[in-house]
Amino acid sequence: MAGEKILLVDDDYDFCEATELLLQARGYDVTMAHDGEEGLEKVRSRQPDLVILDVMMPKMNGYDVCVVMKADPELSAIPVILLTAVGREMFKTSYTKQMGLMTEADDYIAKPVEPQELVERIEALLKEE
């Protein structure tokens, strides 16, 4: 399983740095971007196996990046995990349904992210591949 390319797009550098350590420890090849435009650019140039997208970002938000990716036949197959800042358990089901219909993201995790949960979701999506 090791070696899959993961693109992490989040404008919080500290979060990215720590998450990179987490994912590298699991053997993933991690690339980072810090805003939506840079993220979309790197999706195209690096062709990652999975993208983790923060929602609230400068220049282009995570929803829009996701919508663009899913509309592009070359990119639509890449699994996307959205990191939403919205609520948690209580509203996640309903919110997820709404956003899922709108953006076709493959999975959602409410921030703050439990490291273990993030790893499990990534593994699950990559297995589906």
Next chain:
Amino acid sequence: MLTKPSILVVENDAAMVNRCGRLLLSRGYKVRTAESSKEALHFVEKYRADVDIMLLSLELPDLGAMSVIEVLHRIKSRILVMAMSSECGEEAIEAIHAGAYDCIRKTFTNARFWTKMNRVMERFTLARHLEILKKERESVLAKDSCDEGTILTILDSMADMILVTDQKGNLILCNKAVVESGLLSGRRLGRPVEECLKNKDLVSFMMATLQSGQPGRPFGHHEVCLLETGDAKLRAHINPVINGDGVIVGSVALLHDMSQTDAMNQVKADFMSMVSHELKAPLSALLMQISVVVDGLAGDINAKQKDLLGKSKEKTKGMIALVNDLLDLRRIEEGKALLVIEPLDMGEILQRSVDLMSLSAQEENIRLEVNIADDLPLLSADRSGMQAIFVNLVSNAVKYTPSGGRVTVDLNMAGKFLRIKVADTGLGIEKADLEHIFDRFYRIKSEQTRSIGGSGLGLAIVKGIVDAHKGTIHLESEVGKGTMIIVSLPLEK
């Protein structure tokens, strides 16, 4: 109109009684007679209001006229006394001194009689007028201090809009705020309200209140509605105007511009989401950083460092939970919680929620019992909301129950309600705390609860969810014995 005064003639000389009586009757006065002062006093006592003027002979045989005058004076009678005397000497002066209005010589001519009588009548009329004026003044005192002009000035100074129609629905009053709002199609007081107002909803509501009390419509009912007028949103209160006799004489509408309130709420909402987002982003990073270090992904750490950072991680999670609770609660309060109503197997959700907590209950040596009735019908509700109810109620019960205690959860039907009962053998809640138990951030502070963590938002969230599902929540508690919470959710909304 004042009625003619009625007159009591007190005289023992029959000829004199006749003469006075004839004269007075000839001009339409009501005349009564008494032969002695005793009889006169008796009459006054019995028909006090029926005597206005007393023609009183000073030459009565019994107690004497003076005692009559004194009694009238003492009881503060309004009766005007015209004394009659043969001499009009000392005794007349004495009578006037004691309170008689005037004295007439018994040898009077008709003209002389009427001159004297007219004066006392005039005095009577003046006294009555004065009384009437006094009464009127008392009843209009409030109006006096706030005359029409003042009221209109006050109405025109108000930010809220006021519209009043008469019984027939003609616009009879509107303040400056109405004129400035552009609600009117020209200020035409006295015209039917549908001609004066652009907003048809407002017109129909005002007309409807005029009809209230008629068959099929409750009397004096009060309408509250929201009106959209151009770019403004108005909250309208429309009431019938009911006079002192309980008759509807018009309709009054009070309109309040909601844009200000809305703007304030928006600022509050923006602030809340800004704060929570600003808190969540760094907390997210913090949690990830600590986790990575604790897990040794950033190099080896020793046991002590691991222990300390493990505690930091728990604290960070606590802060995250607080921020999440705040966000959840705000959404519930704003009615923005996206409730997805679907048929739910509540037994299954309860069992899962309890499973989450069974470990912490075990650690505290608390027996956690769950009784789920067989064949429960499905409940149409929001899954995440139901989970939140179970998790909050059960975790509270576990938290506030000392080691060795018991927490019992019952799920069954009670009539058309699904009933969730969570009972514990915990600390219990003081009476003084009970009324605040659903308040936000309310946490019971005592020596025993000091070590128990929580945001104080759990029960407020539960209440919000229960309300959103049109359910009820009931709480009973006894200090030292335990607490029982019953949530009832209707099967049909």
